[in-house]
Amino acid sequence: MSSPEKTTPPRKRRGGDGSKAEIRMAFLFLLPALLLVLVFRVFPLAWGFVLSLTNTDGIGKGDWVGFANYTRAVNDPTFQDSIVNTLLLLATLPIWVMLPMLLAILIHQGVPGGKLFRAVYFFPAVLSSVIIGSIFNIVLRYDGSLNNALAAVGIDAVDWLGGSATALGSLIAVQLWSTFGMGVLIFLSGLSTVPDDIIEAARIDGARFWQRLFLIIVPSLRPIIEFVAVVTTIGVLTSMFGLIYVLTGGGPGTSTTLPEFLIWLEQGQLNRPGYASAISMILFVMMGGIAYLQIRIMTRNASL
Amino acid sequence: MSRRSKSDSRALWIAAVPMFLLALSCLYPFYFALNNALKDNRGYILDRFGLVNDPTFANFITAWSRARFDEYFMNSFTVTVGAVLALLLISSLAGFALAVLRFPYRKLVFVVILASLMIPVQVVLVPFYQTILALDLLNTRTGLILSYTAFFLPFSVYLMTAFYSALPRELVEAARVDGARFIHVWWFIMLPMGRPALLTLAILNTLYCWNDVLISLLVLQDERTLMVGITALRGEYTTNVPLLSAAIVLAAAPIVILYVLFQRKIVAGIATGAVKG
């Protein structure tokens, strides 16, 4: 990236490239990976950009329309709403990172039942969104079990999935529930590399639990926090379709319409691949901004 | 952890209560799926939450035979094994090159591979399909194996690169001074040394491949993998939840077993990859 001096740890060899044999071997070793990525990912992306400049219906040949699909997107109230929803979603990111971190620290600190929690928290991530959606459908609908439980303690029913104020939040909560286990795992593995003697030393000093947490453990987890933050961001921007489809269908109104869902709608239901491609490109560029961050972090972590 | 103060352990006991409830909620879907898989559809509609009182295994039999899950199972198994093997091989090679070898544009190559992490399949749906078509890979398991390998590769390459660059340099340098050829260094040193990371990748990629719907749907249009088969059980109007539940129990069982068996090692493997700062 732009500042290799800063991101490369000093213990790395600085020198130039290796011998001709070394360069040749490096090329051969990288060839399969590069070929796959270029053919199946980079090339389709470029093709998608070309499609976004046409008004193709997927059947006849489309006409060249320049950036009309992009202007259309900017003026499309549904698309505008989907961007607002995306920003709201991104605003919840701290929870996505902090919750698994806190759980992992508690397990690492020896919370009773920790072994069971570690094994079980990952389970929802194993299940497809179809079954998770079916279950939360029944739990969260207006006459569902959550409202029944609330009624038992005298709280009025809330239309979790059908109310415009709560739908996006409910959807995010379900997605969080179904993926937090992965974050817990990553944090747990990170904690296993924090030297025990540091934590022990603090304990002998009489530091309290919360002091140890914020002064010693959390700072030592910084790289993991960044890593989880970025991986989660990509995840929430690209893997919520299954839940949206089952739980809310994008509604009420546009409350839970995310770009990903809109792409599906325009592509499949409305048969406008050109417009769908334009939205796709915008989503890609948005993620590119985050990608920059991610690559910066990951490059540093991989000590390149 | 033995010299824990009293206030510490009280705090941990208090924390254990919500954590236990959370753990229960994570187990609930399995109870829900199993319980409903044993009901018939009418029984489910009339009582969705109650414990099954007249259990039937008919749904499992229907799912396995009539809904062709035996066939889907083999498809999922073949492509998952194929893709995971390819992923391990290719990412280990690439990781070795990126972490150890010196060559021009090293950083650029790494960036290109990582950047493709940002290209989710729904963003390139139509062109990706056209590419598969142009390569004559439509409706072939080879095509699906290659697609999975391409889509899950960036993360794997990243992890292997991180893992290898954390290994003591002396190991590699010593081997080279001995005159060992690079391919031998990779085969005799890097591959065995990389085992923890490779195991992690094997498990995670198995999970990704096994659970994928969209890529499989596009590439293997006339045959099915398990997850596509399950998605297809959700009809236009009706979803036969008991049948769906039975199918999900069958499809998730291998992954759950795999996870329970290997979960300790997954943690160990991720640690080496993500943690270095």
Added chain:
Amino acid sequence: MINLKTTLLSSAALLTFATGLSAQELTVWDWKSGDPATFGYFDAAKEAFEAANPGATVNFVVQPHDQYYTLLGTALTSGEGPDVVLVHGGAKTQSRAEALVNLTDKAENFSGVEAFSDEAGNVFALPITIQGFAVYYNKDLYEAAGLDRDAAPSSYEELAAACEAIIAKGDVPCFALGNKQGFGGEFFVSQIATSTFSDEDYAAWVAGELSWTDPKVRQIVELWVDGNERGWFNEGANSIAKFMDEYEMFMRSEAAHTVGLLSDVAHWKQFEEFLGEGNVGVFAYPNPDAEVARLPFGGGIGWAVPKAGENQELAMSLVEILADAERQAIFAVETGALPANTEVDTSKLSSEALARALELMASAPGASPHALLNPAVLEEWKRQSQSLLNGDTTVDAAVEAMEAARKANM
């Protein structure tokens, strides 16, 4: 190393080999053949086709319904797509008509073909079901509310009176309404407009030239809000899926009415199965501005042949078998769907509720305006219908948003 490589290569070669297809295998895409209720129909069609065409086989592939049109969109031009496809009637498929083979000369004995015709009137699919939208009511719940169990409301005032009685009784909502994906709102378009639209209105509607400020169109929005304000619908309609949560409520006797179908699910057969025969009544949704309440119906689903297919002749003969009277009779009897093939003997489909529905279809037939609406405009209406139920928008603002959507998609 070399061994590993060889092993990988040979296993890759094996995999490729295993997927080779014979030229005489027809691939059919649908979203129905995984449903146990349709097994008899699909088995019969497969058997008849393979007997008539020795050496040819047919492979039914169930596609996930949520991704069906995404897949179809990618496959229609590829040449490697399916030979025969199942499609819905209406605007969504009409936009893909040019990729489908013209089946007009085979469509003589079918009703509902209008939903499967392009602008020039060419038929691109042979329908197997008739789709209609009727109001079903629970006669026991009518009686419990002090109403005459056999007096189905025939005017808006009578419906209002019935709902008042049911609400006053206080046990169940008047209507079960599921509007999660906007289906409640979608069907409502047809319930209201079918009774007032003239032929000219339809032509303008299809062309996107009928304004949402037109009283007949605006009335859809007004009556939707009217029903909501009178408290006819259950609470939380926006989180309840029409399919099948709404219908399951009705089948558990937790609501007095539901707007159901006449095709293969959510219909008289299923309702009578749960509520008992003689307990399910049928009527068409009344409109205060129309003398007669019409029952909207049209072609439901049908079989089409993509032009890109390699075995079009064979594919067409399969479509004829899939849509013939014998096969449709099996589909009709086993699923309770109304057959589109006019030669099917429907005497085996007998029930009090069905008889009433057929009577309405004969005496007060209507079209299904929602199926003819531009799909993008329909999507906007689904969103608006949800916002209206939540009180997030007003009739005026909704009409304005619909006008904007209409103009953007002309």
